[in-house]
Amino acid sequence: xxxxxxxxxxxxxxxxxxxxxxxxxxxxxxxxxxxxxxxxxxxxxxxxxxxxxxxxxxxxxxxxxxxxxxxxxxxxxxxxxxxxxxxxxxxxxxxxxxxxxxxxxxxxxxxxxxxxxxxxxxxxxxxxxxxxxxxxxxxxxxxxxxxxxxxxxxxxxxxxxxxxxxxxxxxxxxxxxxxxxxxxxxxxxxxxxxxxxxxxxxxxx
Amino acid sequence: xxxxxxxxxxxxxxxxxxxxxxxxxxxxxxxxxxxxxxxxxxxxxxxxxxxxxxxxxxxxxxxxxxxxxxxxxxxxxxxxxxxxxxxxxxxxxxxxxxxxxxxxxxxxxxxxxxxxxxxxxxxxxxxxxxxxxxxxxxxxxxxxxxxxxxxxxxxxxxxxxxxxxxxxxxxxxxxxxxxxxxxxxxxxxxxxxxxxxxxxxxxxx
Amino acid sequence: xxxxxxxxxxxxxxxxxxxxxxxxxxxxxxxxxxxxxxxxxxxxxxxxxxxxxxxxxxxxxxxxxxxxxxxxxxxxxxxxxxxxxxxxxxxxxxxxxxxxxxxxxxxxxxxxxxxxxxxxxxxxxxxxxxxxxxxxxxxxxxxxxxxxxxxxxxxxxxxxxxxxxxxxxxxxxxxxxxxxxxxxxxxxxxxxxxxxxxxxxxxxx
Amino acid sequence: xxxxxxxxxxxxxxxxxxxxxxxxxxxxxxxxxxxxxxxxxxxxxxxxxxxxxxxxxxxxxxxxxxxxxxxxxxxxxxxxxxxxxxxxxxxxxxxxxxxxxxxxxxxxxxxxxxxxxxxxxxxxxxxxxxxxxxxxxxxxxxxxxxxxxxxxxxxxxxxxxxxxxxxxxxxxxxxxxxxxxxxxxxxxxxxxxxxxxxxxxxxxx
DNA sequence: CAGTAACCGAGACGGTACGTCGAGTCTTACA
DNA sequence: TGTAAGACTCGACGTACCGTCTCGGTTACTG
Numbered sequence: 001x002x003x004x005x006x007x008x009x010x011x012x013x014x015x016x017x018x019x020x021x022x023x024x025x026x027x028x029x030x031x032x033x034x035x036x037x038x039x040x041x042x043x044x045x046x047x048x049x050x051x052x053x054x055x056x057x058x059x060x061x062x063x064x065x066x067x068x069x070x071x072x073x074x075x076x077x078x079x080x081x082x083x084x085x086x087x088x089x090x091x092x093x094x095x096x097x098x099x100x101x102x103x104x105x106x107x108x109x110x111x112x113x114x115x116x117x118x119x120x121x122x123x124x125x126x127x128x129x130x131x132x133x134x135x136x137x138x139x140x141x142x143x144x145x146x147x148x149x150x151x152x153x154x155x156x157x158x159x160x161x162x163x164x165x166x167x168x169x170x171x172x173x174x175x176x177x178x179x180x181x182x183x184x185x186x187x188x189x190x191x192x193x194x195x196x197x198x199x200x201x202x203x204x205x
Numbered sequence: 206x207x208x209x210x211x212x213x214x215x216x217x218x219x220x221x222x223x224x225x226x227x228x229x230x231x232x233x234x235x236x237x238x239x240x241x242x243x244x245x246x247x248x249x250x251x252x253x254x255x256x257x258x259x260x261x262x263x264x265x266x267x268x269x270x271x272x273x274x275x276x277x278x279x280x281x282x283x284x285x286x287x288x289x290x291x292x293x294x295x296x297x298x299x300x301x302x303x304x305x306x307x308x309x310x311x312x313x314x315x316x317x318x319x320x321x322x323x324x325x326x327x328x329x330x331x332x333x334x335x336x337x338x339x340x341x342x343x344x345x346x347x348x349x350x351x352x353x354x355x356x357x358x359x360x361x362x363x364x365x366x367x368x369x370x371x372x373x374x375x376x377x378x379x380x381x382x383x384x385x386x387x388x389x390x391x392x393x394x395x396x397x398x399x400x401x402x403x404x405x406x407x408x409x410x
Numbered sequence: 411x412x413x414x415x416x417x418x419x420x421x422x423x424x425x426x427x428x429x430x431x432x433x434x435x436x437x438x439x440x441x442x443x444x445x446x447x448x449x450x451x452x453x454x455x456x457x458x459x460x461x462x463x464x465x466x467x468x469x470x471x472x473x474x475x476x477x478x479x480x481x482x483x484x485x486x487x488x489x490x491x492x493x494x495x496x497x498x499x500x501x502x503x504x505x506x507x508x509x510x511x512x513x514x515x516x517x518x519x520x521x522x523x524x525x526x527x528x529x530x531x532x533x534x535x536x537x538x539x540x541x542x543x544x545x546x547x548x549x550x551x552x553x554x555x556x557x558x559x560x561x562x563x564x565x566x567x568x569x570x571x572x573x574x575x576x577x578x579x580x581x582x583x584x585x586x587x588x589x590x591x592x593x594x595x596x597x598x599x600x601x602x603x604x605x606x607x608x609x610x611x612x613x614x615x
Numbered sequence: 616x617x618x619x620x621x622x623x624x625x626x627x628x629x630x631x632x633x634x635x636x637x638x639x640x641x642x643x644x645x646x647x648x649x650x651x652x653x654x655x656x657x658x659x660x661x662x663x664x665x666x667x668x669x670x671x672x673x674x675x676x677x678x679x680x681x682x683x684x685x686x687x688x689x690x691x692x693x694x695x696x697x698x699x700x701x702x703x704x705x706x707x708x709x710x711x712x713x714x715x716x717x718x719x720x721x722x723x724x725x726x727x728x729x730x731x732x733x734x735x736x737x738x739x740x741x742x743x744x745x746x747x748x749x750x751x752x753x754x755x756x757x758x759x760x761x762x763x764x765x766x767x768x769x770x771x772x773x774x775x776x777x778x779x780x781x782x783x784x785x786x787x788x789x790x791x792x793x794x795x796x797x798x799x800x801x802x803x804x805x806x807x808x809x810x811x812x813x814x815x816x817x818x819x820x
Numbered sequence: 821c822a823g824t825a826a827c828c829g830a831g832a833c834g835g836t837a838c839g840t841c842g843a844g845t846c847t848t849a850c851a
Numbered sequence: 852t853g854t855a856a857g858a859c860t861c862g863a864c865g866t867a868c869c870g871t872c873t874c875g876g877t878t879a880c881t882g
Binding site: 039040041042092116117119120122123124125126129130132133137148155156157158161162163164165166168169171172173174175176177179180181182184188191192194195196197198199200201202203 | 244245246247297321322324325327328329331334335337338342353360361362363366367368369370371373374376377378379380381382384385386387389393396397399400401402403404405406407408
Binding site: 635676 | 824825826827828829830831
């Protein structure tokens, strides 16, 4: 009656020197700095390696290509900050605050450069796009959707409202302004919230 | 590449050649093909020059850098198709049709690759972003806005409605799906139109 | 692209910028310095390119590989000095002087390093060996042979003497000492000349 | 004899696992194969380690550097075959046979590649050159010299003949042909022997 | 006979150099 | 004199090795 044999060693104990998590994190940090400073297509793996104090081969040992490195950085939160959606009880106000926070975050050169680099990487590479969707956008999407559903339960949002479409419009609006580098005034953000909650259709009297 | 007609008059003119517009158009065509096939950051001016039958110096005579070439290509319509906004009298339907046409256009690999390359170029380079906004987005923006104002005059849209915000949401929604390569079903497009016209707010009975 | 141009452009007048002879010479000079300092297998094309003020691609435009670069340097005399064989009327003395000059030349670190690097390149690569034989060894061989034949005409060397074998022995002796870095004394050089002229066989009384 | 405790470790046996002679021999065999196949400067310790079924650190535990490995391989006879000098009573014939055997051995691709790799290593590295001289060349030198002195005792070689110079010429001639990859005919070997025994000087009648 | 110290295969590490390719500039021959 | 062709410098790419440093694990001497 032997218990579990060497089965547990099957996965964790490879031969050879263990891979250095410290090196991996140094690479991601250096990548974030380079991306913020120079953008995606000016990214140089030579510079990243030098800045991280790492051999170039180590980068390729972890990530097969430049795009994968950027993708990994995004999904581990090393590159992009996470924005919470508050719940004050007033769903319109919480959505507006999220919009304001998003725009003020991405208005800074560093965060703006990072997000634009991520968008460029996403636009260039389908695999990166998938990572981005799964690990970044979907988190934001879910957070917004949860807040909206909470608002519906609070009877601030009507039953049957197209909440998914609302989320897409919110994120899309932010994305559009980030890409075109336009800064909407606070009034425009208010107008967006008005639009999404009240619509534009003429009301039958 | 074609021959200019009145070649025989060359004696009276200055020595040298006067054929330039054909080369310029060949460059733009080759750029469009390369962008659609390989994307922005894999764009090679050597390949473009070879494909256009043109010397590299000729490209630099017109465009100071790679980003400027892409920007110029976009604003002359060589890269991106222009989508009309119809006016059937029913503004909801016309907006929905524009959404459908946009998605079906960008779902094709060629047009999708082009628009994603443009987005990457835009995200990389502020000057390209400005060009893009001035010559491409603003055209679409104006066309949509004109249709919406026409709808307001027809009493299908209420006075004081945030039409600019609506336009941003529409374009942003399209942009988001293009970048993430997700294909919304037709039902989702209908939900987006419903959202933008009717809002989500609970109505006072 | 049409082909009704003058046929006379066939070989000498290619289109495009002419290849820079100055760059080629700078490459060879830098190669010589690197070889003398570090030897053949520590030779770095990056360093050569930097020292010559030349792009690495330019080196590869001229020479397909490291070995070919070294071979070309040798055959153009950029790497190895040429040693003359004097003709004072006394063939033994002239041969001895050539031996002395050869050893004193190759005893210096710079010339010794160069010749050893050339030997390493020759030993590594058959194509280099062929170049070396055709352009370097054969010149020395011919010069020595000419002097020996002149000595035979002066009745200092017997008819039917194996002059080619003598040349091989002379060059081989020099090569052996260069490779093993041993410095024969002057007496040993004299003994070599005595050997080659008088032989070792016992004489019938 | 009481104060210093661990002095007794001066015995041959150290604590810990003994070094594996089998691993050392596998390394030398793999080195020989790699050298014959690819030459000295393409030698890869990674490949040697893999071929020998040995960790790279084991190689460095035995040999401090690539050059030392090659040197050690040469002096243990793992890399180069040893050529005997026969003694049939006829010294001219024995020398000629040694020359023939040397050339026929080094004419084979494997032995030729090995000897050329050794020459390259020797030319590159002074320490290797010293090893080579001490353990390889000097053995051949001594064997040839012994045979020549035996010939002198048999009155086939005159007293006072420069035997060391003869040995240098013989080895140098072989070396020269190995490096330049030229194959002398049998007649040329005969001419070399004639040269070394009879000289080239005109004889006073 | 249990400890333990040096060994072992394996392979990741920081580096250096490779040979290729692309950007943007400059030069030559031709039209 | 403008254009194609293409060589130029510069610099990044992704790969291969070097020589070193861990890993987990294996002998074989020692206490």
